[in-house]
Amino acid sequence: MPEGPSIVILKELAAPFAGKKVLEVSGDAPIDLERLAGQKIIAFKTWGKHLLICFKQFTVRIHLMLFGSYSINEQTKPRVRLGLTFAKGELFFYACLVKIIDEPLSEVYDWSADVMNQAWDRRKARAKLKQEGDRMICDVLLDQNIFAGSGNIIKNEVLFRSRIQPESLVSAIPPKKITALLTEVVKYSFEFLHWKKENTLKKHWQAHTKKICPRCDIPFVKKYTGKNKRRSFFCTNCQELYE
DNA sequence: GTGAATGTTAACAG
DNA sequence: CCTGTTAACATTCA
Numbered sequence: 340m341p342e343g344p345s346i347v348i349l350k351e352l353a354a355p356f357a358g359k360k361v362l363e364v365s366g367d368a369p370i371d372l373e374r375l376a377g378q379k380i381i382a383f384k385t386w387g388k389h390l391l392i393c394f395k396q397f398t399v400r401i402h403l404m405l406f407g408s409y410s411i412n413e414q415t416k417p418r419v420r421l422g423l424t425f426a427k428g429e430l431f432f433y434a435c436l437v438k439i440i441d442e443p444l445s446e447v448y449d450w451s452a453d454v455m456n457q458a459w460d461r462r463k464a465r466a467k468l469k470q471e472g473d474r475m476i477c478d479v480l481l482d483q484n485i486f487a488g489s490g491n492i493i494k495n496e497v498l499f500r501s502r503i504q505p506e507s508l509v510s511a512i513p514p515k516k517i518t519a520l521l522t523e524v525v526k527y528s529f530e531f532l533h534w535k536k537e538n539t540l541k542k543h544w545q546a547h548t549k550k551i552c553p554r555c556d557i558p559f560v561k562k563y564t565g566k567n568k569r570r571s572f573f574c575t576n577c578q579e580l581y582e
Numbered sequence: 583g584t585g586a587a588t589g590t591t592a593a594c595a596g
Numbered sequence: 597c598c599t600g601t602t603a604a605c606a607t608t609c610a
Contacts, residue, residue, distance in 0.1 A: 342588050388589075405589045406607040416607095434606050436590080481589090490588050547588090566600090570587085 341403040343455045343488020344532035346390050350383045352411060353390075356425055357382050363424035368437035375399065375423065385455065386448045387487030391440075398440040407435030453487040454528050461521045468517060472510030476520075478565040479509055486524060491569050492547045493531065497523045498573065499546035504580035505564045505571040511581035546572045 360379045364372040374397065384391040392399040401421070403409075408416065409432045416433040423430040440447055451460035467485045480486055480494040489497075498505050501520045503512060512520075534540045545553050552559055552574035564571040 345588075402590075403588095404605075405587065406605080407589095408607080418606095436605090483590095492588055569589095 341388050341405065341407060342490035342493055342531065343385070343387055343453070344528055344535055346385045346388055346403070346488070347455055347532055348535060349390055349409060350385045353383045353392075353430060356380055356423070356428065356430060359425045359427075361423050362426060363422075365422035365424070366419040366432070366437075368421045370399075370437055370439050372421075374439065384444070385488075386444075386450065386453050387455075387483050388490070389448075391444065393444070396441075398444060400436075400438045400440055401432055402436040402438075403432075404434070404436060408433045409435075449484075449487075452484060454524055455488050455532070459525060461525075464521055465517060468509050472508070474509055475505065475565045476503055476507045476509055476512065477505035477569070477571055478567055480524070481567060481569065488528065489524060492544070493524065493527060494569070495547040495572050496527050496531075496545060498571070499578065500527060502578050504575070504578040505562075505573055507579070507581040513581070516581075546574075548572065552577055 357380055360377065361375050364375045366372065375394070378394045381393045381395060384393060388402060390401040392401065409430070410416070411430055412428050414422070414429070414431050416431070418433060419431055420435050421432040421437050450456050450458040451463050453459060464485055468479065471479050471485070476498065477494060480489055480497065481491065494505070497520065501516065501523045503516060503520060530543070531540065534543045546559065549559050549572055551557070554577050555574065557574065557576055559572045559574055562571055563569065
């Protein structure tokens with residue numbers, strides 16, 4: 340469950356533990372677990388697909404990757420990567436990457452690159468796109484330095500909604516289309532958040548995993564596109580190829 | 583049972 | 597040294 344909006348949901352579910360002290364730590368994460376014991380959680384934050392558990396002197400970064408999961412108050416998987424026990428309640432993470440960040444977060448993260456963050460800066464994103472003109476838009480939409488939080492679902496939905504063929508060269512896309520794309524990335528990310536909470540995310544997919552274009556009824560193309568060769572679903576009729 | 587998938591990084595080859 | 601490919605991780609679902 341790991342695109343940006345899903346991590347925002349995780350942050351919201353974990354929020355009741357903010358301000359609480361970690362009484363016990365468990366799990367097989369390759370970090371010094373004892374550092375967390377007895378420490379109070381200051382806040383939960385997210386940057387893109389990262390969940391950040393903030394303590395006074397350091398931060399624990401959780402990345403769910405493809406298969407990671409979590410549970411609250413009950414252990415649902417046999418192998419715990421990181422488990423935090425509080426006076427009331429527990430927080431479990433499974434099959435994820437865990438890392439301790441000792442630097443201040445402001446040195447590590449550019450909040451303006453996070454599509455879900457209030458500090459998201461579309462002008463900066465546009466400037467970065469200018470630097471990446473020779474790349475395909477399908478690759479750039481997965482670049483966490485430009486669109487932190489965007490993943491393959493968001494990529495496919497945003498490209499369909501802004502009617503751009505995934506293999507389009509960034510430099511060849513007209514500025515107005517770029518504007519539409521930047522708007523749609525944020526818009527769809529928050530719709531993703533809303534629909535995910537409602538459990539209707541899949542129902543609202545217009546392109547991702549789809550076989551037929553809902554706009555013109557012809558078959559979608561399924562193709563592994565770009566340098567990263569992630570699957571793209573697109574309509575050759577509705578989505579223009581710029582090159 | 584098989585293979586692919588909402589992801590990323592480290593190791594390796596050339 | 598730089599670039600591109602492959603493996604690894606580990607879970608769920610079609």
